[in-house]
Amino acid sequence: MDNLKAYHPVVSQILQLLRDTNCWFETFEHSPVRTSEEAAKLRDGYTLQQGAKALVFRVKIFNSNKKFVMLVVPGDARFNTNKVKKLFSAKDIRFATEEEVIQLTNGVLPGGVPPFGNLFDLAVIADPTLFENEKIIFNAGDRSFSVAMRSADYKEIGKPQITSII
Secondary structure (H helix, E strand, O other): OOOHHHOOHHHHHHHHHHHHOOOOEEEEEOOOOOOHHHHHHHOOOOOHHHEEEEEEEEEEEOOOOEEEEEEEEEOOOOOOHHHHHHHHOEEEEEEOOHHHHHHHOOOOOOOOOOOOHHHHOOEEEEOHHHHHOOEEEEEEEEOOEEEEEEHHHHHHHHOOEEOOOO
16 A cells, blocks of 8 residues: 555545544555446445445536436435435436546546545435445546545545435
8 A cells, every 4th residue: 555656646635635634544555446246346345335336417407407416325326216316306317428427537547536526516315324434435536546534534525415316
């Protein structure tokens, strides 16, 4: 972990944030992964359910405004489209394209996006079931680098809006 230069700068940003707030965390370097399922197989001691899956969406509001948001759900869960549409009073939602994700996150690739939407000026909505896990784990800005931390600390630092979306 001495050579973080090989990773996207967001990795160092997240680690510094966790150090600055005196949070417990541990890191994992692994082969590149894109999905929660792939990641869970490489993270010893952690389950798929503990994965914090960060999904970037484009939300189209009824007045034709569009905005991007981040949804965070447990790795084994799927969001409920109708709940998300209702939450935003949206007429349409869709996953952000790979190009949109890269642009919104200053180059973080899909699959590597951390659940800290606040680093990218994205509103973050987390499902309450995520916090049933004492610890969560997520790709921290790179498909080859994961961070585990206490879910209560994530709630404090990430400041997600906690709403049922699954």
